[in-house]
Amino acid sequence: MLTIKNLEVSIDDKVILKKFNLEVKPGEVHAIMGPNGSGKSTLANVIAGREGYEVLQGDISYKGKSILEDTPEERAREGIFLGFQYPVEIPGVSITNFLKTAVNEVRKHKGLEPMPAAEFLTLLKEKKKIVEMHATLASRSVNQGFSGGEKKKNEIFQMAVLQPELAILDETDSGLDIDALRIVANGINSLKNKDNATVVITHYQRLLDYIVPDFVHVLFDGRIVKTGGKELALELEEKGYDWIKEEVEM
Amino acid sequence: MLKKNIYDIYRAHQNQLLDGFPEHVKQLKKTAFDAFQKNGFPHNRLEKWRHTDLSKVLDHDFECYFEPEKKHIDIEKIFQCELPEMDTYTVIQYNGWFLSRYSDLSKLDNGVIIGSLNQAFKDYPDIVQAHFGKYTDINSSAMQALNTAFAQDGIFIYVPDNVVVEKPIQIINILDAPHNAFVQPRNLFVVGDNSALTLVHCDHSLEHKLSLINSLSEIYIGENSFVDHYKMQNKDADSTLLTTINAHVEAASTIAANALILNGGIIRNNINVKLNGPQAKADLKGLYLVDKHQHVDNQIFIHHAVPQCLSNQLYKGIIDDQAGAVFNGRILVDKDAQQTNAFQTNKNILLTDEANAYSQPQLEIYADDVKCSHGSTVGQLDPDAMFYLRSRGICEHSARMLLMYAFASEVVQTIAIDALKERLDNMVTKRLKGELSICDQCMLHCSEKAPDFLRMDIKPLV
Numbered sequence: 001m002l003t004i005k006n007l008e009v010s011i012d013d014k015v016i017l018k019k020f021n022l023e024v025k026p027g028e029v030h031a032i033m034g035p036n037g038s039g040k041s042t043l044a045n046v047i048a049g050r051e052g053y054e055v056l057q058g059d060i061s062y063k064g065k066s067i068l069e070d071t072p073e074e075r076a077r078e079g080i081f082l083g084f085q086y087p088v089e090i091p092g093v094s095i096t097n098f099l100k101t102a103v104n105e106v107r108k109h110k111g112l113e114p115m116p117a118a119e120f121l122t123l124l125k126e127k128k129k130i131v132e133m134h135a136t137l138a139s140r141s142v143n144q145g146f147s148g149g150e151k152k153k154n155e156i157f158q159m160a161v162l163q164p165e166l167a168i169l170d171e172t173d174s175g176l177d178i179d180a181l182r183i184v185a186n187g188i189n190s191l192k193n194k195d196n197a198t199v200v201i202t203h204y205q206r207l208l209d210y211i212v213p214d215f216v217h218v219l220f221d222g223r224i225v226k227t228g229g230k231e232l233a234l235e236l237e238e239k240g241y242d243w244i245k246e247e248v249e250m
Numbered sequence: 251m252l253k254k255n256i257y258d259i260y261r262a263h264q265n266q267l268l269d270g271f272p273e274h275v276k277q278l279k280k281t282a283f284d285a286f287q288k289n290g291f292p293h294n295r296l297e298k299w300r301h302t303d304l305s306k307v308l309d310h311d312f313e314c315y316f317e318p319e320k321k322h323i324d325i326e327k328i329f330q331c332e333l334p335e336m337d338t339y340t341v342i343q344y345n346g347w348f349l350s351r352y353s354d355l356s357k358l359d360n361g362v363i364i365g366s367l368n369q370a371f372k373d374y375p376d377i378v379q380a381h382f383g384k385y386t387d388i389n390s391s392a393m394q395a396l397n398t399a400f401a402q403d404g405i406f407i408y409v410p411d412n413v414v415v416e417k418p419i420q421i422i423n424i425l426d427a428p429h430n431a432f433v434q435p436r437n438l439f440v441v442g443d444n445s446a447l448t449l450v451h452c453d454h455s456l457e458h459k460l461s462l463i464n465s466l467s468e469i470y471i472g473e474n475s476f477v478d479h480y481k482m483q484n485k486d487a488d489s490t491l492l493t494t495i496n497a498h499v500e501a502a503s504t505i506a507a508n509a510l511i512l513n514g515g516i517i518r519n520n521i522n523v524k525l526n527g528p529q530a531k532a533d534l535k536g537l538y539l540v541d542k543h544q545h546v547d548n549q550i551f552i553h554h555a556v557p558q559c560l561s562n563q564l565y566k567g568i569i570d571d572q573a574g575a576v577f578n579g580r581i582l583v584d585k586d587a588q589q590t591n592a593f594q595t596n597k598n599i600l601l602t603d604e605a606n607a608y609s610q611p612q613l614e615i616y617a618d619d620v621k622c623s624h625g626s627t628v629g630q631l632d633p634d635a636m637f638y639l640r641s642r643g644i645c646e647h648s649a650r651m652l653l654m655y656a657f658a659s660e661v662v663q664t665i666a667i668d669a670l671k672e673r674l675d676n677m678v679t680k681r682l683k684g685e686l687s688i689c690d691q692c693m694l695h696c697s698e699k700a701p702d703f704l705r706m707d708i709k710p711l712v
């Protein structure tokens with residue numbers, strides 16, 4: 001589904017990702033862990049098509065085709081979803097209006113008519129339940145004045161509405177209290193099926209108690225330096241990153 | 251060229267310009283022309299006019315209208331409007347003159363007087379003379395001096411004490427001239443105590459020659475009253491629109507002014523408010539959406555003359571292509587005006603490298619117990635917000651529309667009359683999409699079969 005080969009990415013002439021490789025198949029859950037500044041968000045942004053990054057080498061292909069030339073909206077319409085580490089506040093644009101526009105633009109791309117208003121409202125109502133989102137939140141401006149946890153819930157709410165095939169969730173667990181973490185994790189799990197894939201970027205093994213990964217990758221200085229099963233996350237939690245650093249330096 | 255000819259034009263028509271006015275008004279008009287003559291038309295070397303250039307316009311010749319149109323004007327024929335959702339009382343100004351359809355001056359059952367200022371000088375000399383020219387400083391502004399010297403007619407509205415005028419009064423300013431036209435309407439609105447008035451002011455051109463409008467409205471608001479003033483400006487690129495509102499606000503009264511500027515050649519709006527009684531309030535808002543070579547300039551001056559007043563300014567604009575915007579917000583708080591609250595915000599979005607915006611706050615505060623804030627920004631659409639929207643499948647164009655609409659709607663959403671809000675909201679949306687014609691410029695729905703010349707060369711803002 002997603003194949004990243006030998007990717008090298010720079011921003012402002014600083015190389016962030018180097019010789020990066022990753023293969024994600026339908027139905028899989030991948031966890032990416034790594035110290036601050038190792039390039040996790042960079043990877044997520046490059047997959048989603050954010051401007052400002054220069055791909056110096058390598059390729060990202062999705063469903064068998066290179067997507068490097070595609071705009072962010074084209075990638076989204078093909079089923080890629082990015083859950084932001086820092087969701088953006090957009091004053092004046094209500095969540096409802098924003099999602100209606102998004103849903104209908106994706107439908108238009110697929111040659112479908114706009115979703116009837118009643119159906120759309122039912123959809124929102126249903127999806128709000130998944131993340132136990134407060135009813136009034138959706139009428140507010142996108143993320144404006146939301147608490148850290150509400151912003152993260154809102155990301156998963158959008159994911160639930162848009163039903164992506166490949167979700168990349170950048171630290172969706174940070175800033176959540178214990179209950180919210182469980183709710184968000186359950187939300188992610190309930191959206192999971194054999195045809196879609198999830199990449200979770202996280203610092204904490206705790207999330208992986210809920211969302212059990214098939215693979216755990218350690219990103220260090222722009223490269224994946226170690227890949228293992230879910231027990232790797234436990235090991236990292238226990239020992240920190242120093243032993244990995246040492247391994248890499250050797 | 252008008253720059254040079256104006257003196258000859260004045261001399262040739264001086265008698266007409268003074269005709270019928272009481273002696274002291276004649277004197278005022280003469281003094282005003284002397285004041286104008288000292289420095290002539292404003293130019294770029296003046297600090298207040300540094301960023302707004304009239305020189306090209308003033309190089310042209312213009313005709314003035316020293317008499318009302320004599321031939322019968324079938325206004326319904328040239329200007330067909332209907333208003334299903336908003337009930338207004340419509341007043342028409344034709345080439346600067348009040349257009350009499352029934353009578354020059356009407357007195358409604360509730361004592362409200364609406365009509366020609368020229369006629370009001372004759373019929374209601376006490377009211378007019380108590381206020382005419384009283385809120386205008388002819389020595390501070392050449393254009394206000396010139397308007398005073400040339401003023402012959404305009405709209406007069408009088409609202410007595412204890413009257414809430416339920417229907418908004420809509421003033422439609424129609425310019426219908428086969429030549430380059432220079433008009434200087436002069437309006438006077440007098441509102442008594444415990445009263446309320448809503449004014450909707452629209453400009454409409456029927457011909458595509460150069461036009462220069464220099465209008466001045468004086469507004470007096472007695473105690474505990476409310477005046478809500480809306481101004482719609484959607485003019486063609488050949489028009490220069492210079493407007494001034496001089497408002498005098500007494501205790502516990504409010505002036506709310508909303509300017510919606512959607513198109514125009516050069517537009518400059520001056521609003522001068524004197525808060526003259528405790529708890530008086532000025533609430534001024536403006537939205538400008540300009541592109542191509544359009545230029546818009548908002549000059550606001552709020553004078554807190556007494557304690558406990560509140561003023562609020564919110565001006566926002568989106569500037570595309572080579573268009574330019576100027577905002578100058580001056581707040582003066584007198585020494586005795588304690589417990590003053592004065593706020594000012596000006597935000598600009600530039601869509602191209604060539605678009606430009608100048609924003610200048612000017613605070614002069616002589617009291618010590620004052621809450622005052624000002625903020626101005628000039629920037630692009632937030633790239634993070636753009637990416638966020640696009641990452642959800644929304645195309646670049648729609649994402650820009652959403653962000654621009656959100657930016658603009660902060661101003662539109664504050665409009666108190668629902669029907670008007672809806673209509674303006676719709677116009678802003680159309681403007682952003684590039685679907686606005688000048689036929690849309692009045693609050694009213696023009697007939698579907700609007701003549702071709704009402705359709706401007708329009709393009710989307712994005």
Ligand SMILES: Nc1ncnc2c1ncn2[C@@H]1O[C@H](COP(=O)(O)OP(=O)(O)OP(=O)(O)O)[C@@H](O)[C@H]1O
Nearest residue numbers: 011012014016035036037038039040041042043085
């Ligand atoms: N616009 C930029 N200009 C210069 N350097 C940048 C820019 N954006 C990111 N970087 C740098 O790239 C490196 C990787 O950043 P990135 O955000 O991908 O890290 P991360 O792994 O997501 O970290 P965290 O765990 O703190 O979220 C960092 O050193 C960061 O400072």
Ligand SMILES: [Mg+2]
Nearest residue numbers: 040041042085
């Ligand atoms: Mg990050």
